Amino acid sequence: MPPETSRAETALELRGVSKYFGDLAALRKVSVRIERGDTVLVYGPNGAGKTTLLRTLATLARPSEGQVFFAGQDLHQNAAAGRAAMGFVSHATFLYGELTARENLRFTSRLFGLREPVKRIEAVLELFSLRERADEPVRGLSRGLQQRVTLARALLHDPTFLLLDEPFTGLDAASRENLESLLRRLPEQGKAVVFSTHDFDQGVSLSRRLVAMEAGRIRYDGPLNLAPLASLHIAPAR
């Protein structure tokens, strides 16, 4: 666990954030604080606002009301520092189909100005067992392999905050286990992981904190073991 001061200094926080798409409110007065070492499961039905919450944290969506803070500063005024500390996986892969996995990672490493790009690229390729397919164009890879490259891309710059929107999509059993193991390890290294999944039981096994959302509002934010699952209409399989 990192010391308390650094935890607070690098916290990522939404304060009273609302997000409207026309008349539709995707987020309503949402306040949430993520600190280093947190593992947060964002859970809720379709349309609850999970993706908008993660996109807002990742600076891809600007709040209609409220503010997002990173290390005590307005994130949108100081986006570069926040983006350097974040890795984001969304429903899209952010990958160029004509480029190989390695070329995509090399491109990303240059955007992030990594000091030892080759070493980092080889490390994430190894982490996601992609070495053998690293020099094939991404367009020819299966959905699961593309998802692994996407995850490798998100981790390439060793981010402090990892924001994952449905990260298990398309992964085979071995890759799921590999990712689960990684998500358990990262908080021990002082990283924060915020992720959404439709599989509640899988989410429970990986996280200590639950942010339950419904209709753009946070219904519950606290330890998973204290969550009133019945009143949140969450029925675990076991």
Place this chain on the structure above:
Amino acid sequence: MRTLGIAWTIFVKDLRVEWRSRETLASMCVFALLIVFLFNFAFESAREETLRLLPGLLWIAFAFAGILGFNRSFAAERENACLEGMILAPIDPSAIFLGKMFANLLFLTVTEALVVFAAALWYNFSFLPSLGRFALIVFFGTVGYVALGTIFGAIAANTRMREVMLPILQFPIAFWILILGTDATSDVLRGNTAAFAAGAARVAGVSLVFAVVSFLLFEYVLEE
């Protein structure tokens, strides 16, 4: 310096993607050549008429080929939300503008060179006596046109009718470049050297304004 380095990285990435897909440049060249080719059949012109028609025809071919290229340029970024992927990096948004603009500029310049070569053959017209001045006018105009195409391409990429939206956004503003470019090209091809400096300055001035404004506003275009 870092902004220019990132712009170069994006430029090289665009070239690599184009080298593998061969979609943008090929479609731009074929489309522009078709325009010149069809006009040649539609107006079987004498030399004096050729001098009257050719400048406008060339700029129309450049303009439409450019629109095709700008649309393709951002189609590649739209696929898999790659533009968002770049936005997520801690970089100056103007680096994205410059990288995309340099790539678009290269593709349109190659297309223009091919079109001029084809026009010289089909219209039996020699550009050689005024090639340097002609190339300078075309380059100045192309820079401004590409700057506008890059920013409007990014705007149109987020709209539903993006293929239609781009020319609707681009032409009402870019017509200044097309009009001034056509006038200056006409003077140059007629051998009117006295008018060259003024014509070139007008095209360069308008292009510079468009390029600077596009560069400064691109950051806001990338925002949601």
